[in-house]
Amino acid sequence: MLEWLAALSVGDGAVANQSRQALWIRQRVQIAGRKRFCSRSQTAATSATPVVPTVACGKVVNIARSALMLDHVDFAVCDFGRSRLFYEAALLPLGLVPVVAFDEGEGRIGVGFGRDGVGCLFIGGGPPVAGRLHLALQAPSRPAVEAFHRAAIAAGGICHGPPGLRERYGPNYFAAYVKDPDGHVIEAVCRTAT
Structure with missing residues (x-):
């Protein structure tokens, strides 16, 4: 379900917090691997699991796509x-x-966005998020990243980075960034070569 979610970053970006977050991510990935792949047949099936190069504490680490737990x-x-x-x-x-x-x-006003009737991104009224919020959503293609950027700008978003290759995040990391009406950074990313 969460193939669309490539990354979620909330916080002030302090180095100490990044180190703790990287450790937490590694531990959660290890735990998820033990829980999810407990039988021999399941383990064999994981060899085809896509691996996502992810930046943690300035280093690129590979995390299995199935390990994303949100x-x-x-x-x-x-x-x-x-x-x-x-x-x-x-x-x-x-x-x-x-x-x-x-x-x-x-009890609240809100809307959930998703696919096939299942919501995965919800917004609503209430006290707004304080501090940094960055959502990176997986796009199916590079043209979809470009279309996301055009549509977001046309709907009142502010460009925070035009569509393009960001090789520091990976050789095929093609992304665009916009700020939503509250100033949150919303990103669309495609990790394929085309």
Whole structure:
């Protein structure tokens, strides 16, 4: 389900926190590997599991795509109506559409974006996120990254990095960055050569 999520980064970026986060990621990947691949037949099947080069503490490490353990992300925005319109437009080129909505009668106002009726990215009203929030969403192709960038800018986003190759993150790391209406960095990334 979380193939679209390439990375999630929240925090102030302090070096000590990055070291702790990198250790935590390594431990969670090891634990996930033990839990997920406990039988011999399952272990044999993992040889074809795609590996994702990921930057942790300035070093590229390889993490199996199946080890990504997030199910969904939910955060509050300042102006729900404006943000909903922005995300509807920006996420459409990535194949993410509104799949569930909440109204104030349900205790909160919000919307979930996803595929096949399953929400994986939720925004809603409430006290907004303070500090840094960076979401990197996997795009199916480089043209989809470019379409995401155009749509996000047209919907009121601010360019934070035009579509292009970012080789410091990997040889095929093609990404575009925009700031949403709250200033959060939203990225679309494609890791394939085309």
